[in-house]
Amino acid sequence: MTIIALINQKGGCGKSTTAVHFAYWLATKKKKKVLLVDADAQQSSSEWLSGMSLEIPNKVVQTPDDLLDQIPGLAGHYDLLVVDGPASLAEATRAILFRADLAIVPVQPTGVDLRSASDAVRLIKQAQSVRGGPPAAAVFLSRAVKGTKLKEEAIALLSKTPEVTMLKTVVHQKQAIADTSGQSATVWDLSSRPAKESTQEYERLFKEVLAML
């Protein structure tokens, strides 16, 4: 019954990659009945999950009206819905925020991405105001490069943003993660040391997310 959405209108920040890994982790490691709702026009996350040997339920729902109408009914059949939000479409993101219990915003540590994160936070604040509370919301640093000044500056800036919680876990840029979608796999399926490090980052991140519920 819980609806968790990955949103950020900025393309390429890691919404679909995080949504697929989260849905996979919930289904396989937490034994939850989970549905991924794919609101991304490229339908990358639903195609990715459908290509896996262990198929995780997924459904493409894209228009703002369909998202508003269908999410509650779908949620009734699952422990958790993971919604993979679209790039650029404010109205679809708004519709998701009107239905989500928790909104998670991946943010890449670049100037442009940090500015667009404030647009996502604005949409979240609007939804919270209309709904009188929910959705709870958090940001996390996604695709960060270890040891860079940009990463440290982004952490300093985001942790000073009063409106939204910043998760402690940083998901770093790793070739192992970039490789997963082409192989219809997740980092848990890969045996390299970098893949192992990424599994640990994702596990820490997802535990932090569940602790917010």
Ligand SMILES: Nc1ncnc2c1ncn2[C@@H]1O[C@H](COP(=O)(O)OP(=O)(O)OP(=O)(O)O)[C@@H](O)[C@H]1O
């Ligand atoms: N931690 C990471 N390390 C390396 N590559 C990553 C990481 N996270 C995502 N990527 C890669 O970055 C690209 C964009 O990621 P993804 O598709 O998840 O972003 P998105 O926010 O869903 O984008 P869009 O808004 O276009 O739907 C993909 O090629 C993906 O493989």
Ligand SMILES: [Mg+2]
């Ligand atoms: Mg996407």
